[in-house]
Amino acid sequence: MYKVNEVFETIQGEGSFTGAAAIFIRLQGCPVGCSWCDTKHTWEIKDTLRQPLGDIVIKTAETEHWAEVSPAELLALFATEGYQAKHVVITGGEPCMYDLNPLCHILHQHGYSTQIETSGTFEVKAPADTWVTVSPKVNMAGGYTVLQSALDRANEIKHPVAMEKHVDELLQLLQRTDTTAKLVYLQPISQQRRATELAIAMCKRYNFRLSVQVHKYLGIS
Template sequence: MYKVNEIFETIQGEGSFTGVPAIFIRLQGCPVGCSWCDTKHTWAVNPDLQVKLDSVMAKSAETEQWAAITAEQLLALFQEKGYQARHVVITGGEPCMYDLNPLCNTLHAAGYQTQIETSGTFAVQVPAKSWVTVSPKVNMKGGYKVLQSALDRADEIKHPVAMDKHIEQLLQLLQQTDISNKLIYLQPISQQAKATALAISYCKKYNWRLSVQVHKYIGIA
C-alpha cells in the first residue's frame, strides 16, 4: 500500500522531461525538512487524516489528507480518469521512503514509463528502467545525509541553488560520483532573479543545464 496525497495529470516542468505530459503521484511522508519546500503538507503521516481515495481525488486545496492505495488501484484510477499521459512522476514527500518496485513494475507492464524525484537521502528501490532524478538536499533540518548510492543510481542530478555555497555542496557531492552518463541541472530556488543569474553563470562554467520550473512560470500545477 502506498500513502498518496495527490494524483493529477499535468505537464512536467523540471529537468530532462520538461514539457512532457505526465501523471504525478505525490506520496505522503518526508522527514528531510527543507526550509523552502513547497509541499510541506506532505511531510507528516497522520493516521487521523487517512481518507478514502475519492476524497483525495476531490481535493480543491493542499491538505495533509492521504489515502492508502495499491499499485493496481492506481493503474485502475488512471484508466477511470482517462489520463492520456504515459509518463508517470512519483514524487512527494520523499517517495524513496517506500519500496517503489511493485508500483513501477505494474506501471511498466501497462506501458507507462516512470520517473522518481527524490532527495537522495533514502535508498532508491526501483527497477533499472525507471528514470531517477536526485535533487540532493544537504544539511537540512531533518539531519539526513545524501547517500552515495542514490547519487550513483541517478540518471539526472537536479540541484536547488540560491547561493554560492549550494554550488560548493554540489561539487563536494560529485567528487566521488561518476557523472559521465548523468545530466546535471541547477534549479534556482523560488524563481529568485539572483538565484537564476547564479545558476546560469555556473551552468556556463561547468557545462551543466538549467531547470527553471516552467510550470510555476506559466501557472499550472
C-alpha cells in the same frame, strides 16, 4: 500499499522531461526538512487525516490528507480519470521512503514509463529502467545525508541553488560519483531573480544545464 497525497495529470516542469505530459503521484511523508520546501503539507503522516482515494483525487487545495492505495488501484484510477499521459512521476514528500518496485513494475507492464524525484537521502528501490532524479538535499533540518547509492543510481542530478555555497555543495557531491552518463541541472530556488542569475552563470562555468520549474511560470500544478 502507498500513502498518496495527490494524483493529477499535468506537464512536467523540471529537468530532462520538461514539457512532457505526465501523471504525478505525490506520496505522503518526508523527514528531510528542507526550509524552502513547497510541499510541506506532505511531511507528516497523520492517521486522523486518512481519506478514501476518491476524496484525494478531487482535492482543490493542498492538504495533509492522504489515502492508502495499492499499485493496482492507482492503475485503475488512471483509466477512471481518463488520463492520457504515459509518463508517471513519483514524487513527494520523499517517495524513496517506500519500496517503489511493485508500483513501477505494474506501470511498466501497462506501457507507462516511470520517474522518481528524490532527495537522495533514502535508498532507491525501483527497477533499473525507472528514471531517477536526485535533487540532493545537504545539511537540512532532518539531519539526513545524501547516500552514495542514490548518487550512483541517479540518471540526473538536479540541485536547488540560491547561493554560491549551494553550488559548492554540488561540486563536492559530484566528486563522489561518475557523472559521465548523468545529466546535471541547477534549479533556482523559488524563481528568485538572483538565484536564477547565479544558476545561469554557474551553468556556463561548469557546463551544467538549467531547470527553471516551467510549471510555476505557467501557473499550473
